[in-house]
Amino acid sequence: MALTSTQHDATILIVDDAPENLVLMSNLLKDLYHLKVANSGAKALALINSSTELPDLILLDIMMPGLSGYDVASALQGDERTAAIPIIFLTAMASTDDETRGFELGAVDYITKPISPPITLARIDTHLKLKAAADFLRDKNDYLEQEVARRTREVTAIQDVTIHAMASLAETRDNETGNHIRRTQNYVKLLAEHLQEHPRFSHFLTDQNIQLLFKSAPLHDIGKVGIPDRILLKPGRYTPEEFEIMKSHTRLGRDAIQHAEDQLGVDVDFLRFAKEIAYGHQEKWDGSGYPEGLVGDAIPISARLMAVADVYDALVSRRVYKMPVTHEDAVAHINKGRGTHFDPDICDAFLACQARFQTIAAQYVDTDADLAKETEALQFIADEP
Template sequence: MELAHDFNRKPIVLIVDDSPDNLLLMANLLKEGDKYVIKVANNGEKALRIAQADPPPDLILLDIMMPGLSGHEVAQVLKAEPRTRDIPLIFLTAMASTADETRGLEMGAADYITKPISPPVVLARVETQLKVKAAADFLKDKSDYLEQEVARRTLEVLAIQDVTIHAMASLAETRDNETGNHIRRTQYYMKVLAEHLRDHPRFRHFLDDETIKLLFKSAPLHDIGKIGIPDRILLKPGRFTPEEFEIMKTHTTLGRDAIAHAEQQLGMDVDFLRLAKEIAYGHQEKWDGSGYPEGKAGDDIPISARLMAVADVYDALISRRVYKDGMPHEDATRIMVDGRGTHFDPDVCDAFLACIDQFQAIAARFADSDHDMAQKAVALQFISGSE
């Protein structure tokens, strides 16, 4: 990435005066030494056209008393427009009173020179203002460069973060009887629920734009703890024994602890990891307190976990597995409604019902293919046969 300003080119000086003699005098004076590119304008309108063109002048020497637009009016236009406001102006005029000079400087002029001029003084002041302008351009370009570099690096970090999250989540999914599309579906279900509830009195304190983005980012880690569950339990096609179920329930704690460990390694608190811990640990809790791992009830369950509970259960009901067919949407919806106020936060369940068309669209968009299911079946058969 290069800085925008070319510091090797000659500075451009625009001279504005309605007198041909004055234009010739100033042009010849500034041409000495071949240090500058000189442009001239004999009226205010032409001066504005040159100032607004590419490349813009680095300095403008501006007469005040001109027919048409006066120097004051030209200065007002230049200072009002973002493109030209930073071009330094030097008023070069016969208006020599203190009040005139004060007015010119108050209008934003960098300097004020009265006629008749002293050539050495004019040259010195022009050179001074161009040095100031060059330094300001350098600092501005450096600042713009740093801003762009920070933005680029931030995008890189976010992209790496997203890839890492999905890699971790997909690793857990490869050991589960679910497919990677389950990650995507629950992620988008969560987003739909959160956006629907963002203005709800019970949730608006929590569901702002940034939090909804973080929920979407952290949702794929909800079952990361399953990577610590033995295959004989995780891939079992039938019902768990009570002992097996107790082991399976530990995936919530394993997930939270794995994310907490990653956070400790970073040495700082990270918002999306905080939400990921809540979701991983609490998404199996139930509104009536009959869930796990802590048996929390009602508003004691984090909002993030309550949203995931609805997303996760709905997806589990409608999804095919190697040992079962997916449930028809209508049947799954009836089960979700039956769980309102027992399994699910009533308001979150109502949001699900209000957004049911969006849920179905997400399910269709990220549907499991026959190839996905065949791969899972082969993996399950291999693991089952090896034990």
């Protein structure tokens, strides 16, 4: 972007009720600028309002019948479309009060009649250059703001694609479905929004963090990609040895995300919550969970939210190896775990939002096609030697 020459390219509007003044100013400026003229304030405003191309500068007489120059200036300054047009008053009114009022109305200069042609030309040229510089900076700022917005959208899209790609990778090996991912992330968001004003959580549950939690939730079971199929897809109960292996998915998930972060060489906010959720969503409020056996507030808030979302979805979802429990039974189960499995306040938030949980579950219900994938996976395990 480069500044253009002010001469010949600029358009100046001359507003004066005296024909001789219009002729004088037109003769002075016609070889240097594109000119428009109006012999009254009303005609000047009508000309501007009907034009798609605005003048670059206005030379405005003050004492005119009907609308005065002050009235015209006030109208132009009050309109966002015309507020940036520089106005130079041309008038025989030369008192300090007159000049002060003109500047208060947004004029950039004040030239008294009879005019001095060299001074008038110099002032016009100066203010056109200033306007060109201001327009350049405004256009540059607009461009930069648009570029920042575009790149922010790109970064956000990359984050979303990365998360969904990683989550889909886990989904291909798990007996859960893609709808499980969508349901649980919406459950987490619902709980977080409900608790946003709660004194225990308000410092953490900012709008930005809630958005990051929503994005990160799909990675809660990413570590299952490291669990052998014979265990991951087993429809019955695990042996103690199998369960120990299954429990390692929390560490595997956290470490996989950490490895990705290490490769980038920087800490990434949206992955921080993903690590917390992957590693801690099997912890229990009373310390009986895994992998660390953390107690109470030592468990990250993100993981506590995920724990409620994950258990509810596991209960109400249909699988090829189990039937779902009713919503009411799932609510009773989670309420029973208040203060043992679940953070009491998060449990209370769930109870308050339970009807909306049920709505989300219905919106993203698993279809027969979704469950057919599980059947194929389980058959694969049955056919293994």
